[in-house]
Amino acid sequence: MWTDPHIYGHFLSCFISLVIEKYMLFMLKRELGKEEITHDKMLESIKTASVVYDDINPQVPLYLRLYEAGLFDRMSTVFGLDALNRVETPSSLRRKLHLPIAKTLATQT
Numbered sequence: 001m002w003t004d005p006h007i008y009g010h011f012l013s014c015f016i017s018l019v020i021e022k023y024m025l026f027m028l029k030r031e032l033g034k035e036e037i038t039h040d041k042m043l044e045s046i047k048t049a050s051v052v053y054d055d056i057n058p059q060v061p062l063y064l065r066l067y068e069a070g071l072f073d074r075m076s077t078v079f080g081l082d083a084l085n086r087v088e089t090p091s092s093l094r095r096k097l098h099l100p101i102a103k104t105l106a107t108q109t
Contacts, residue, residue, distance in 0.1 A: 062088065
């Protein structure tokens with residue numbers, strides 16, 4: 001839609017994203033050093049970081065890290081997150097990302 005509230009809302013969300021991005025860069029430069037981190041390096045490490053679910057064996061659910069250890073792991077520690085291992089279980093991934101533990105509800109049949 002092209003109404004004024006929608007345009008203002010879009011502008012506000014873009015502005016908030018820019019402020020968060022600049023604050024992240026400020027924190028990283030303060031903690032890691034100005035020479036080590038640049039805007040492009042920060043964005044590239046965020047874009048390339050990915051974790052996928054390995055569904056080969058449904059009895060043992062695992063998540064695989066698909067990025068090389070390095071800048072993204074150091075960025076994670078600056079923001080209070082643990083670096084991920086190459087292979088993570090669902091519970092360890094939730095713990096490292098500070099996500100709430102999902103409760104499984106049994107259904108009656």
